[in-house]
Amino acid sequence: MIRTSTGPGPRALAFVAALVVVPSSQAQAQGDFRLDGLPRYQSEQPVSGTIRNFGFGLGGVLALWEEGFRKLHPDVRFTDHLPTSDAAIPALVTGVADLAPDGGEATLTETLSFFETYGYHPTDITVATGAFDVQGRSNGIVVFVNAANPLTGLTLQQLDGIFGAERSAGMRGFKWTPSDGRGAQENIRTWGQLGLKGEWADKPIQTYGHAPSGTTRFFQWKVMKNGDKWNPNYREYVESGSKMIADEDRAEQRMGLQHMLRDELAHDRYGIAWTVMPQAQGVSGIKPIALAARDGGRYVAASTASFQDRSYPLVRNIYIYVNRAPGRPLDPRLKEFLRYALSRDGQEAVVRNGGYLPLTRQAAREQLARLE
Numbered sequence: 001m002i003r004t005s006t007g008p009g010p011r012a013l014a015f016v017a018a019l020v021v022v023p024s025s026q027a028q029a030q031g032d033f034r035l036d037g038l039p040r041y042q043s044e045q046p047v048s049g050t051i052r053n054f055g056f057g058l059g060g061v062l063a064l065w066e067e068g069f070r071k072l073h074p075d076v077r078f079t080d081h082l083p084t085s086d087a088a089i090p091a092l093v094t095g096v097a098d099l100a101p102d103g104g105e106a107t108l109t110e111t112l113s114f115f116e117t118y119g120y121h122p123t124d125i126t127v128a129t130g131a132f133d134v135q136g137r138s139n140g141i142v143v144f145v146n147a148a149n150p151l152t153g154l155t156l157q158q159l160d161g162i163f164g165a166e167r168s169a170g171m172r173g174f175k176w177t178p179s180d181g182r183g184a185q186e187n188i189r190t191w192g193q194l195g196l197k198g199e200w201a202d203k204p205i206q207t208y209g210h211a212p213s214g215t216t217r218f219f220q221w222k223v224m225k226n227g228d229k230w231n232p233n234y235r236e237y238v239e240s241g242s243k244m245i246a247d248e249d250r251a252e253q254r255m256g257l258q259h260m261l262r263d264e265l266a267h268d269r270y271g272i273a274w275t276v277m278p279q280a281q282g283v284s285g286i287k288p289i290a291l292a293a294r295d296g297g298r299y300v301a302a303s304t305a306s307f308q309d310r311s312y313p314l315v316r317n318i319y320i321y322v323n324r325a326p327g328r329p330l331d332p333r334l335k336e337f338l339r340y341a342l343s344r345d346g347q348e349a350v351v352r353n354g355g356y357l358p359l360t361r362q363a364a365r366e367q368l369a370r371l372e
Contacts, residue, residue: 055088130316168224
């Protein structure tokens, strides 16, 4: 199924209205996150001792959680080593961490390393949701087309057909799974294959997106079954202003995403790009399209609200990983701290920090159940 717009009729105007987003700070000020559905933290037992955190400080959220938790459990101490998310899983593997806060999913090599060391997988607890439009907070992915394009919505399967290529299998964890493969007949290479008519029908789709990064791994996981075969015309860019810009490109940043969106996609009627909202802010000549998780599913526009309520298909998770052997109870210190992070008290700290988005009641309940 495809969504297109042919003119400013009622349905088109309603869809445009749905694309109007509330900036994160305004949404927080309005109290739109409805944290009243989350239970307050209540201690199951007093705990003491040291908790070793190694990985990423979650943009200051981890420090707020530690501060609030110590008021309730004054005999707990924290030892923090928080250089980067890239250190989180390795610290669990080597046994120097109790908790490993991480702004993204574990890589294939991290998953293999942990499994080969312990014989089971690390336990991932989702403690917050990635941001919509706040820079550098594990932003979810938004898909853009040229403003002249009548397309208004795509499914994730169609995104796979557009950006990916035929593959013999797909990756689930570290297992190469044939049932996740797909054939060349599922490639989508012209706009006519998506139902566009007239001048669009035979025009090749030009694809743009991110170079290798954590955001790219997320796109491959959610859209391409962790495959790494791309549309041959796929052009890769890195976040403008980031450490990934090469020294030789520092002045013009022609390999930056903002350049791509502003100077290429905005002038390429037949282009489509995936990126994160902070890179697209202020760029004219492009428009975001709504996404559906599956054929026949509801198309959802990207916004602060749809990211926070997790109805948008490409929101990201913020994790704390822990080494928990199957069938073994979680260390009481770690369980109590994670329960605090998942409570209304902990999620209020997420809102107060102003970066990531708080969990919904349902998401928090699901994660709390995984602690038992």
